[in-house]
Amino acid sequence: MRLVQILLVALGLSLAGYYLFSPPAEEREDGRVVIEFVYPGTPSEAAIYRKQLARFEETHPGIKVKEIHPTTDINILQKIQIMLGGDVPPDVCWLDVGTVYQFAKYGGLSPLDDFIRADCYDLSDFQPQKFLLAATYDGKLYGLPNGLNCLLTFFNEDAFRRAGLPTPEELAARGQWTWEKFLEVGLKLSDRKKKVFSHDVGFTHPWMLCPVLESYGERLVDLEKKKCYTDSPTCVRLLQMFKDFIYRYNIRPMPDQMEAIRGDTFMSGQVAMTFLGRWLVPKYAAGAKFKWGVAPLPAGPLGSRTPLVGDFYCIPRKARHPREAWELVKFLCGPEGQRISAAGGLLIPSRRSVALSDVYLKCPLMAEKYNRVFVDELYNHGVLLPIDEHWNQWASDLYDPGLASAFADRESIEDAVKRLKPRVEEVLREGD
Amino acid sequence: MKATDRLPPTPPAGAPIRPRPPLLSARRLETLHGYALISPWLIGIVVFLLGPIVASLYLSFCRWNLLQDPVWVGLKNYTTILSGEDKIVKSLAVTIYYTVLAVPLNVVLSILVAVLLNQRLRGMGVFRTVFYLPAVTSGVAVAVLWAWIFSKDYGLLNWALGWVGVPAYGWLSDERLVVPAFVFMALWGIGGNMVIYLAGLQNIPRELYEAAELDGAGATRRFFHVTLPLLTPVIFFNMIMAVIGSFQIFTQAFIMTKGGPNDASMFYMLYLFNNAFRYFKMGYASAMAWILFLIILVLTLIQFAIARKWVYYEYKEPQ
Numbered sequence: 001m002r003l004v005q006i007l008l009v010a011l012g013l014s015l016a017g018y019y020l021f022s023p024p025a026e027e028r029e030d031g032r033v034v035i036e037f038v039y040p041g042t043p044s045e046a047a048i049y050r051k052q053l054a055r056f057e058e059t060h061p062g063i064k065v066k067e068i069h070p071t072t073d074i075n076i077l078q079k080i081q082i083m084l085g086g087d088v089p090p091d092v093c094w095l096d097v098g099t100v101y102q103f104a105k106y107g108g109l110s111p112l113d114d115f116i117r118a119d120c121y122d123l124s125d126f127q128p129q130k131f132l133l134a135a136t137y138d139g140k141l142y143g144l145p146n147g148l149n150c151l152l153t154f155f156n157e158d159a160f161r162r163a164g165l166p167t168p169e170e171l172a173a174r175g176q177w178t179w180e181k182f183l184e185v186g187l188k189l190s191d192r193k194k195k196v197f198s199h200d201v202g203f204t205h206p207w208m209l210c211p212v213l214e215s216y217g218e219r220l221v222d223l224e225k226k227k228c229y230t231d232s233p234t235c236v237r238l239l240q241m242f243k244d245f246i247y248r249y250n251i252r253p254m255p256d257q258m259e260a261i262r263g264d265t266f267m268s269g270q271v272a273m274t275f276l277g278r279w280l281v282p283k284y285a286a287g288a289k290f291k292w293g294v295a296p297l298p299a300g301p302l303g304s305r306t307p308l309v310g311d312f313y314c315i316p317r318k319a320r321h322p323r324e325a326w327e328l329v330k331f332l333c334g335p336e337g338q339r340i341s342a343a344g345g346l347l348i349p350s351r352r353s354v355a356l357s358d359v360y361l362k363c364p365l366m367a368e369k370y371n372r373v374f375v376d377e378l379y380n381h382g383v384l385l386p387i388d389e390h391w392n393q394w395a396s397d398l399y400d401p402g403l404a405s406a407f408a409d410r411e412s413i414e415d416a417v418k419r420l421k422p423r424v425e426e427v428l429r430e431g432d
Numbered sequence: 433m434k435a436t437d438r439l440p441p442t443p444p445a446g447a448p449i450r451p452r453p454p455l456l457s458a459r460r461l462e463t464l465h466g467y468a469l470i471s472p473w474l475i476g477i478v479v480f481l482l483g484p485i486v487a488s489l490y491l492s493f494c495r496w497n498l499l500q501d502p503v504w505v506g507l508k509n510y511t512t513i514l515s516g517e518d519k520i521v522k523s524l525a526v527t528i529y530y531t532v533l534a535v536p537l538n539v540v541l542s543i544l545v546a547v548l549l550n551q552r553l554r555g556m557g558v559f560r561t562v563f564y565l566p567a568v569t570s571g572v573a574v575a576v577l578w579a580w581i582f583s584k585d586y587g588l589l590n591w592a593l594g595w596v597g598v599p600a601y602g603w604l605s606d607e608r609l610v611v612p613a614f615v616f617m618a619l620w621g622i623g624g625n626m627v628i629y630l631a632g633l634q635n636i637p638r639e640l641y642e643a644a645e646l647d648g649a650g651a652t653r654r655f656f657h658v659t660l661p662l663l664t665p666v667i668f669f670n671m672i673m674a675v676i677g678s679f680q681i682f683t684q685a686f687i688m689t690k691g692g693p694n695d696a697s698m699f700y701m702l703y704l705f706n707n708a709f710r711y712f713k714m715g716y717a718s719a720m721a722w723i724l725f726l727i728i729l730v731l732t733l734i735q736f737a738i739a740r741k742w743v744y745y746e747y748k749e750p751q
Contacts, residue, residue: 002462005465005469006464010468085498102712103499106500390711393706397706401692401693
């Protein structure tokens with residue numbers, strides 16, 4: 001009896017060991033190659049992906065796509081990281097503009113150049129072309145753009161009409177939508193006692209601050225020289241202006257008020273303007289009970305600028321089915337995949353031919369003129385962010401929170417930038 | 433040499449035939465049986481616990497981004513940490529501040545609640561369950577719930593304080609209040625410790641209380657001279673666990689504040705997580721984990737050393 005028990009335990013352990021440590025077998029289902037695809041899985045995004053994947057499987061009968069979709073962007077990055085680190089990589093993964101360079105530089109991704117060369121794949125339809133640089137490391141391309149995004153001024157048209165003010169759209173058309181004008185209309189739209197403000201955005205995160213600085217002909221960091229210019233007179237003046245919006249002019253809620261109301265201030269009517277991207281269009285189209293529209297960001301001396309952001313599809317270096325993975329990437333970023341994505345309204349198509357087609361421009365979530373503003377701003381005023389492998393560390397976890405005490409009025413802007421500059425430069429130099 | 437020479441000698445005719453010795457002796461079989469039965473656990477601890485512990489020790493001497501092979505850097509990670517990197521110092525200070533506030537309050541409050549729930553009253557089971565419930569609720573769900581309670585403009589806490597004229601505070605957005613807010617939130621989850629104290633209280637023999645009563649001791653004296661001394665081993669255990677737990681605080685800050693505002697809630701474990709999964713510095717994060725282990729080890733040894741002076745183990749059951 002004991003011997004039987006010993007043998008059973010040994011058998012169980014052998015099976016467990018086999019399943020744990022044996023390399024994954026070639027996966028096939030109904031004779032089709034099964035590839036794994038990781039993408040962010042909010043319900044609205046997942047619905048678009050499923051349409052794309054259904055069509056892909058129709059047009060590629062030899063390939064079946066297994067979906068993996070963690071629910072948030074943070075989860076998906078950890079998921080991909082662990083899958084790559086654990087040697088069980090997916091075949092295709094989604095990565096945003098802030099992380100694709102990091103994954104490429106650290107050797108997690110496969111360059112697409114050989115596939116592109118072998119298929120004579122034409123990249124010229126991807127516009128703006130410079131966005132491809134965000135997924136380029138050491139001269140090689142590591143991802144194809146799925147979609148684009150940028151920052152625009154979302155404005156409550158009813159609030160502007162009630163105050164008898166021209167809208168940002170009208171001011172932009174006249175070339176008058178500047179930061180000075182922004183302050184002027186902001187003063188007329190705000191009433192702190194009634195908790196009504198002109199806007200709710202701090203512009204302290206580099207992804208917002210960098211384009212504004214570029215509209216003044218300056219930049220926040222130089223990645224090659226590993227320098228941070230946050231103490232430049234222009235940067236200090238702009239940060240002081242954003243701080244003055246809160247304490248001197250009372251046109252923006254205090255930081256602690258932002259905590260409770262972030263995200264929905266615009267839809268609830270507490271602010272007349274917000275600065276966000278395309279991803280909010282479906283939400284506002286469904287929920288806003290007032291007329292609203294979009295306009296460029298307020299202009300600096302060089303005109304308006306907007307951050308060029310978006311996401312990519314990449315093939316991990318150790319993907320088990322790279323050829324099939326490439327077929328999926330080509331489809332998702334191809335004209336047909338992009339048309340399906342454009343109809344969902346969450347992103348601006350990365351292909352110019354689709355972005356300027358009726359599928360996107362006549363997307364019913366908003367008027368054609370507003371759909372066009374996104375494309376015009378991206379093509380004409382989009383700026384590439386200074387993203388390196390340390391972006392999360394210096395931009396999100398150091399610079400932005402580092403300005404919090406200045407924006408809580410416990411420190412001057414000058415003192416904050418003096419403190420931050422060497423720390424940012426130290427992070428930029430890491431790994432040299 | 434013929435092949436038959438190697439065969440065992442044939443027993444002489446008429447000799448008793450001895451049974452063949454079993455393949456495994458009974459003793460050896462029993463040993464093997466024991467090992468077989470504990471082997472899933474044994475293999476589990478080696479593969480999933482000891483393995484990663486040893487691996488993390490090795491990785492703490494490496495630069496490793498998870499995607500490429502680790503590169504040996506010797507003591508560099510440790511020297512960077514010990515040289516007082518800004519955020520390490522800050523995160524350690526925040527964690528110690530939280531521990532200093534949370535552990536004593538946790539001990540005192542959970543003893544008080546346990547004493548109250550040790551009364552023989554009708555429906556006490558319901559109260560015990562209610563106090564214990566938060567201890568078995570998912571940490572993420574608790575964090576989301578408290579984020580709403582602490583919300584400045586719409587939170588239940590400010591609404592309740594408003595009734596007695598206290599102005600609204602940004603509990604999670606004010607650098608001075610965010611750690612006390614986490615402490616307050618931790619006190620809601622004292623149910624786990626409370627149950628252990630309750631068990632400790634019920635283990636105190638009644639005859640000691642009766643003797644104290646006969647000597648004229650009132651309720652307060654009985655508590656301080658009978659209950660508390662006999663509860664000290666349980667207090668000691670709970671304090672050690674509470675110190676370890678508070679040095680490992682992570683979920684609440686990860687969900688509710690992400691370490692903000694201005695790193696005021698950047699606990700050590702959260703910074704460790706950021707290094708590992710946001711900055712791809714697995715080696716540095718491993719070194720941080722080992723430093724944390726040493727800190728906790730030293731604190732625990734200190735607690736054991738001090739325990740000799742205040743923990744009372746003298747009582748023995750009468751024969």
